Amino acid sequence: MTPATQRRLAEEFRAILGDDAVISSPDERRVYECDALTTHHRAMPDLVVLPGSTDQVAAVVRRCAAEDIPIVPRGAGTGLSGGAIPVRGGVLIVLTRMNRVLDVDVANRTATVEAGCVNLDINRAVMPRGFFFAPDPASQQASTIGGNVAENAGGPHCLKYGATTNHVLGARVVLPDGEIAAFGNRLADRPGYDLIGVFVGSEGTLGICTEVTVRLLPLPQAVKTILAVFRTIEDASNAVSAIIARGIVPVALEMIDQETTRAVEAYAKAGYPLDARAVLLIELEGLNAEIATEAVEVETACRAHACLDLKVAGTEAERTLLWKGRKSAAGAFGRMTRNYYHQDAVVPRTKLAAVLREIAAIGEQYGVRVPNVFHAGDGNIHPLLCYDARVPGEFERAMAAGDEIMRCCIRAGGTVSGEHGIGIEKRDYLRLMYTEEDLGAMRRIQQVLDPRGRCNPGKIFPDAQHAEGGA
Amino acid sequence: MRDARTVTRSVEALRDVLGADTVLMGDGTAAYRLGGNQPAAVVRPADEADVSRVLAVAFRDGLGVVPWGGGAHQCLGRLPSRYDVALDLCRLNRVVAYEPADMTATVQAGIRLADLQQRLGASGQFWPLDPPLADRATVGGIVAAGLAGPLRCRYGTVRDLVLGVRVAHADGTLTTAGSRVVKNATAYDLTKLYAGSYGTLGVLLEVTLRLQPQPVEERGWCLAGATIEQCHAAALRILGSHLAPNRLELLDTACAERCGISAGASAVVSFAGGREAVRDQGDSLGSVAEERGLRVTEIENPDRVWRALQDFPWPVGDAGRSGAVVAWRGSVLPSDGGKAMQGVRDAASGCGEVAVAGTASHGVLRGTLRASTADLAARGVSALRAALAALGGFLVVTDAPEALRASLDVWGPMPPEVTWMRQIRSAFDAKAILNPGRFIDAI
Numbered sequence: 001m002t003p004a005t006q007r008r009l010a011e012e013f014r015a016i017l018g019d020d021a022v023i024s025s026p027d028e029r030r031v032y033e034c035d036a037l038t039t040h041h042r043a044m045p046d047l048v049v050l051p052g053s054t055d056q057v058a059a060v061v062r063r064c065a066a067e068d069i070p071i072v073p074r075g076a077g078t079g080l081s082g083g084a085i086p087v088r089g090g091v092l093i094v095l096t097r098m099n100r101v102l103d104v105d106v107a108n109r110t111a112t113v114e115a116g117c118v119n120l121d122i123n124r125a126v127m128p129r130g131f132f133f134a135p136d137p138a139s140q141q142a143s144t145i146g147g148n149v150a151e152n153a154g155g156p157h158c159l160k161y162g163a164t165t166n167h168v169l170g171a172r173v174v175l176p177d178g179e180i181a182a183f184g185n186r187l188a189d190r191p192g193y194d195l196i197g198v199f200v201g202s203e204g205t206l207g208i209c210t211e212v213t214v215r216l217l218p219l220p221q222a223v224k225t226i227l228a229v230f231r232t233i234e235d236a237s238n239a240v241s242a243i244i245a246r247g248i249v250p251v252a253l254e255m256i257d258q259e260t261t262r263a264v265e266a267y268a269k270a271g272y273p274l275d276a277r278a279v280l281l282i283e284l285e286g287l288n289a290e291i292a293t294e295a296v297e298v299e300t301a302c303r304a305h306a307c308l309d310l311k312v313a314g315t316e317a318e319r320t321l322l323w324k325g326r327k328s329a330a331g332a333f334g335r336m337t338r339n340y341y342h343q344d345a346v347v348p349r350t351k352l353a354a355v356l357r358e359i360a361a362i363g364e365q366y367g368v369r370v371p372n373v374f375h376a377g378d379g380n381i382h383p384l385l386c387y388d389a390r391v392p393g394e395f396e397r398a399m400a401a402g403d404e405i406m407r408c409c410i411r412a413g414g415t416v417s418g419e420h421g422i423g424i425e426k427r428d429y430l431r432l433m434y435t436e437e438d439l440g441a442m443r444r445i446q447q448v449l450d451p452r453g454r455c456n457p458g459k460i461f462p463d464a465q466h467a468e469g470g471a
Numbered sequence: 472m473r474d475a476r477t478v479t480r481s482v483e484a485l486r487d488v489l490g491a492d493t494v495l496m497g498d499g500t501a502a503y504r505l506g507g508n509q510p511a512a513v514v515r516p517a518d519e520a521d522v523s524r525v526l527a528v529a530f531r532d533g534l535g536v537v538p539w540g541g542g543a544h545q546c547l548g549r550l551p552s553r554y555d556v557a558l559d560l561c562r563l564n565r566v567v568a569y570e571p572a573d574m575t576a577t578v579q580a581g582i583r584l585a586d587l588q589q590r591l592g593a594s595g596q597f598w599p600l601d602p603p604l605a606d607r608a609t610v611g612g613i614v615a616a617g618l619a620g621p622l623r624c625r626y627g628t629v630r631d632l633v634l635g636v637r638v639a640h641a642d643g644t645l646t647t648a649g650s651r652v653v654k655n656a657t658a659y660d661l662t663k664l665y666a667g668s669y670g671t672l673g674v675l676l677e678v679t680l681r682l683q684p685q686p687v688e689e690r691g692w693c694l695a696g697a698t699i700e701q702c703h704a705a706a707l708r709i710l711g712s713h714l715a716p717n718r719l720e721l722l723d724t725a726c727a728e729r730c731g732i733s734a735g736a737s738a739v740v741s742f743a744g745g746r747e748a749v750r751d752q753g754d755s756l757g758s759v760a761e762e763r764g765l766r767v768t769e770i771e772n773p774d775r776v777w778r779a780l781q782d783f784p785w786p787v788g789d790a791g792r793s794g795a796v797v798a799w800r801g802s803v804l805p806s807d808g809g810k811a812m813q814g815v816r817d818a819a820s821g822c823g824e825v826a827v828a829g830t831a832s833h834g835v836l837r838g839t840l841r842a843s844t845a846d847l848a849a850r851g852v853s854a855l856r857a858a859l860a861a862l863g864g865f866l867v868v869t870d871a872p873e874a875l876r877a878s879l880d881v882w883g884p885m886p887p888e889v890t891w892m893r894q895i896r897s898a899f900d901a902k903a904i905l906n907p908g909r910f911i912d913a914i
Contacts, residue, residue, distance in 0.1 A: 107707060107806035108834075130711070152656045163654060165663070166631050183888060187802045188833040189617065189628075191867055191882050191911045193672075193892050197630055197663025201656055221713035245572040247595060247684025287713065289747035346652045350572045378654045379573075418654040430658060438646045441638075442659040444898040448891055460658050 001046040001069060001089060009063065009091070013049050016059045021097070023048035032074065032092050036139075037082035037425055039341045039399070045072065045092035052097050054172055054180060054210040061208065062178030064091050070457050071176070073204040075116060075147030078139040080342055081423030083150060083203045087458035093208060095146050101125040102211065110169060110186055112213045115146030119153075122214065131216040134161035137419065138330055145212050152201030154419030156252035156326070159377040160285070161217070163419065165200040172211035173199065176455040186213060198445055203421050204456040206449045220285040223251075224295055225319040228280040228302040229273050229309040233257060233360075236278035237353035240376045242301035243282070244349055248294050252283040253377025254326055260373045260384075261325070263332040270325025276308060280376065281326050329373040336371060337386035341398055345406060347414035349379040358408050359383055366401035368394075380418035381409070407432065422460045430462050478555050481532040482512035489514070489521055503539065503557040506550035506873045510537070513557045519637070519645060519676045522558070526674070526904075527643030529556055535907045538670040540612030541583060543604040546798075546870040547616055548669055549881045552908030558674060560611055566590055567677060568651070574682045575634060577651055580611025580675040596682045599626035603782045611675040617667025620781045624832040625717035625743075629666045632681050636662050638673035641900035651679045664895075669910045672899040686743035689717070690753055691770040691777070694760050695734035699723055702738040703809025705763045706831035709740065710805070712759075714752050717743045720780055723812060725826035726838070730779040731772065738765070738831070739780065741773065783828050784839040787870050795848040797840045797871045797879075799855065803864035805834040811862055812836060818858035822851030834864070845875050856883055882911045 001009075010024040023029055024047055033042040046069075051057045064071045070090030077084055086092050098114035101122065105111070106129055113122055119140040122133040136155035137143055143153065149171060154163045161167070170184035184196030199206055230236040236255055243253065256264070256279050261272040272279055282298055284291040299310055313319035333340050347355045356372070359381075363370035369386040383405055387398035406416050406429050416422075416429040430439065439461060446453070446461075486494035495513040503513050511534075516522045529536045535553025539545070540560055560581035569576040571594040578587060584598075584605045591597050601620030602613050612618075614636070619628040626632065635649030648661035665672055696702050702721050709716060718741040722730060727737045742752040753769070760767040770776055784798040803811040808829045815838065819825040823842030829835065840855065842848035848871070856866040868881045886892075889912050896903065896914040903914065 105806075106711065108804050109710070152660070154654060154656070158654060162627075162631060163656070165660065166627065181888065181891075186804055187864060188835050189619075189667075189800070189802050190865070190886060192886050192888060193668055193895055194630060194663045194666060195888055195891065197666075198659055198661065200663075201658075201660050218711055218713055241572050244574060249684070286715065287744075287748045287751060289751045290744055293745040293747065344656075346650070346654045348570065348573045348575070348652055350570055375654075379652055380654050414652050415650040415655045415657050417656045418652075419656050421656050422658055426657070433650070433657060434647065437644050438648065439658070440644075441640070441646045441648065441661055441899070445659055445661075445664070445895065448894040448898055 005067070006046050010047055012063060013047065013060060017049055017051055017056055021050045021052065035077040035079045035082060035084040037080055037085070037423065040082055041085060041087060041424055043085055043087045043089065045086040046089045048092045048094060050094045050097050054174065057093060057174045057208055057210050058178050058180050060091065060093060061174050061176065065177050065454070068452065068454065070454050071208070072456050073146065073150070073208040075144030076118070076142045078143040079147060079151055079423065080344065080420040081151070081417065081425040083421055083423040083456070083459060085424060087424060095144060095210070098210060104129065106131065108186060109216045110213055111216055112211060113145055115210050115212060116144045119143050119145060119148055126216055127219065130219050132219055133214055134167055134217055135164045138327065145214070146209050149200050149209055149212055150202065150204045151421040152419070154375070154380065156254055156375055159253055159375065160249050160251040165197065167215045168196060168200050168212060169215055170196055170213040171199060171209040173207040173209050175207045176450040176452070201421070203423060203459050205446060205459055207455060222286065222288045222291055223319065224284045224291045225313040225322050226282040226295065226298060227311040227322055228282060228307050229276045230278045230280070231276065231306055231308055233278045233356050234353050235305045236280055237356060237376070239280060239302045239305040239307065240352060241350055242305060243298055244377065246297050246301055248297050250282050250298070250377060251285040252281065254281040254374065255376035256281065256326060256329065256373045257371055259336060259369070259371035260329055260332065263336045264325045264328050266335060268325050268328040270321050272325050273309065281322060326373070333384060337369065338388040340387070341385040341402055343383045343385065343402055343405060344417050344420035345381055345409040345414055346418040347379045347381065347409050347412045351412040352376060352379055355381070355408060355412050359405055362401050362404045362408065366397045368398050368401040370401065378418070379414065424459060427460065427462045477532055478511050478534060481528055481534055482556065485512065485514065485525060485528055488524060493517060493521060500557065505537065505545060505554060506877055508554045510557045511555045513559055515559045515562050517562050519639065522639045522674060522676060523643040523645055525556065525558060526639055526641060529904050530642040530902060533902050534904060536904050537906055538615065538674045540581060540609030541607035543607035544612055544616050544618065548909040549913060550877055551906055552913065560609065563676060571596060575651060575653060575679060576682060577677055577679040578610055579677055580609060582610050584608050584610060584613060591682060592685065595685050597685050598632065598680045599683045600629065600632060601781045603785050605781065610678050614666050614678055615668065615670045615675055621718040621720050621830060624719050624830060625715065626683060630663050633662050633666055633678055634681055635679040636665055636675055637677035638665060639676055640673045641902065641904050649679065653681060670906045671896055671910045671914060674905065688746050688749050689741055689743040689773070690749050691739060691741040691773040692753055692756050692767055693732055693734055693770055694738040694740065694756065694765040694767050696736060696763065696765040699736040699812045700809040701763050701765060702736055703831065705759050705765055706738045707806065708759050710832055714755065715742070716740045718777070719831045721808060721812060721829040721831055723816065723827050725824070726783060726828045729783065729826065730776050732776065734766070739770070739776065780828065784826070784837055785870070787839055790841050790843070794841065794843045795845045795872050795875055797848050797852055797875070798869045799838055799840065799852065799866055800869050801836040801859045801864055801866040803834045803859060803862045805832060807862045807864070808834050811859055811864060814858040814862065815855045818854040819851050822847045822854055845872070848875060849879060852879060885912050
């Protein structure tokens with residue numbers, strides 16, 4: 001964008017949105033040059049706007065359409081695949097001011113919120129009324145529902161309840177030409193193609209959602225949280241398979257390895273053992289009678305795989321503490337390593353032990369530490385590649401090890417993202433999973449909704465990166 | 472240019488390539504009639520390469536192709552506007568991959584649901600979908616038509632239970648979407664698009680399914696009252712509580728009778744899981760029922776009831792020589808379910824008789840309308856549709872005598888998003904050869 005265009009558009013946007021909703025100075029724009037993916041690429045938006053309503057979003061998008069300028073939606077900027085990085089510049093549309101809960105309908109078990117509403121704020125609004133919103137990404141204290149929809153965010157509780165896509169009924173969407181559309185709504189089985197189903201997970205490339213209607217679930221009668229301690233990662237992995245194979249579907253089944261438990265214990269004091277190679281955090285949710293039986297099954301499965309110790313949280317305080325350890329993991333990464341690259345992949349649950357062995361071997365081969373804290377129950381691993389950016393070669397080795405790990409997951413029959421999305425991070429890996437024809441079918445949807453490729457350009461598709469400038 | 476001679480030439484060419492065992496012409500095609508149209512050929516491909524070849528030829532020559540599973544639900548949608556080839560997937564019926572400990576299975580689209588469930592049952596698992604006519608229905612057909620049954624209350628629908636698909640597109644291109652693992656966030660989730668698309672975007676070849684453990688025990692109860700609205704109120708109460716029914720169906724008296732329940736308007740609820748959990752939940756129904764003035768009894772022959780309820784509104788039965796029975800489904804907000812069920816009964820008066828069931832959790836209704844003449848049936852459909860529209864809902868005709876089906880507005884008013892749907896259809900099938908005219912907006 002030329003400086004003249006930038007000045008002119010800034011003026012126009014100030015007229016539409018108000019002075020405080022347009023950011024044009026380079027210093028202030030720099031904050032927006034990346035999201036939570038810091039290892040790959042940075043790019044400054046030409047302008048940043050913070051609209052307060054769907055109509056304002058549409059007005060901005062229409063202006064950008066008329067000028068053929070890229071638009072990039074952004075929520076809280078917690079995305080880990082670079083989805084909110086404006087790799088081709090353009091106007092960054094930040095939705096955090098649109099954060100209202102518009103409607104909670106207890107009889108129909110739905111809530112409608114603005115896209116910038118923080119995930120946890122939905123729960124704050126509905127829990128006092130006996131309901132909850134199931135998707136619980138680790139970022140839920142900060143991430144917005146719009147971002148959750150864009151990335152099809154997951155979280156520990158996906159195991160039983162499914163990811164964001166399973167809980168979104170409809171969305172109000174500003175299309176790349178500025179038209180306002182409604183995809184899906186609260187009526188079940190509407191005739192026609194499932195447009196909201198495709199929109200969720202489309203990473204802001206098909207339009208900008210401004211309102212989302214989600215499904216709520218009644219709070220369970222009881223919750224039981226169990227910490228199981230294992231001598232080896234292999235034993236813990238096999239216990240995971242054994243629990244699933246017994247027909248138990250916990251709400252969460254998380255594995256935390258030794259390096260992570262040690263880092264977490266240093267400040268969260270969750271009561272994790274320091275001498276065990278892996279712990280499983282297992283949560284059961286449901287009716288009293290149901291989880292009592294399931295807890296016995298879980299214990300049997302763990303014991304059958306040489307579980308060293310098993311601790312059941314007796315009180316809500318103990319439960320919160322066990323989870324504090326898990327939820328502090330991301331914060332503990334900074335203690336474990338100077339820099340890190342946080343990966344995301346899924347493998348079949350039965351391949352977990354073998355894949356984790358292979359990942360350890362890859363780490364050794366490249367001289368990269370790879371601690372792992374992840375959603376074991378659905379085979380969703382999160383290897384953390386540790387490096388020190390000051391040491392020449394370490395970054396490159398970490399990235400090379402990361403590449404090997406992705407290939408290993410694909411070989412095991414898995415996928416290169418379980419919940420972080422593709423963004424700019426994983427574009428090259430899509431070809432390992434999908435043929436050109438497979439990607440071509442996806443492109444057809446993009447061609448219908450964004451024929452000029454102006455909406456979050458450069459994301460998802462592997463051929464998208466050639467038009468970019470240097471990092 | 473498609474004319475009778477081109478069609479014949481095309482299918483003969485196909486027969487020459489694929490063999491007379493795979494491409495049936497003449498008498499063999501009679502069982503595939505739809506609305507008086509008999510296809511020029513029935514193709515039964517042996518593998519996906521065959522499917523690709525058939526479609527490539529059909530696309531080149533503009534033949535109308537109707538994908539065919541068990542044939543159980545060919546009554547759905549409008550009659551195809553062009554129908555030259557029935558693409559019968561009965562030979563693509565293998566389980567491609569099944570690892571019980573992963574709780575996933577990849578199967579070919581032509582496998583019958585009943586056969587699949589039997590196979591999974593041996594490992595204590597099942598695919599938790601209970602669509603109507605499950606003995607004949609195939610997995611591909613169920614996914615393509617987005618069918619579900621009462622179990623959706625607990626397990627969701629096709630969009631929640633399919634992880635990935637392999638598809639043959641109109642021009643014969645083969646693609647994969649989704650994955651074979653339980654969690655996936657890689658690019659556009661086209662599996663959602665194919666589910667419920669009536670085969671208009673591609674022919675399903677393989678489907679990867681999310682499975683569930685079979686519950687140890689299952690018991691059912693009937694809450695009966697004077698009005699359907701009373702039953703509905705109780706159902707909402709259950710759904711907002713910690714109870715976790717796997718079925719919760721509302722039945723008007725006529726539907727209840729068909730399902731072997733002679734208690735009048737009823738809410739039928741089942742719980743599944745461990746013995747204690749099932750018992751405890753059953754026990755807690757007493758207070759819910761009492762609050763609403765309902766009688767609660769345990770259902771004695773639950774399997775028979777589930778079966779009838781799952782198939783309802785099929786078989787639609789017969790209304791005599793001059794009469795007509797129309798099957799329909801509709802949808803309203805769950806909170807309006809009781810009102811809607813009463814509303815359609817009232818709306819039908821003067822046209823015919825309605826029997827209706829509703830899935831309380833989703834506000835989804837299904838029913839029959841029996842009328843003494845075809846004209847009255849058509850008027851009845853409009854009246855029912857208007858009653859549901861008044862509540863913000865919609866109605867779709869799911870079965871009707873062929874003559875009536877050709878003239879009825881099967882799908883009703885189009886959703887506003889139809890503009891994009893039309894474009895998506897032509898982006899995937901520029902010549903509209905797959906199930907032409909069948910889906911909404913005749914796309």
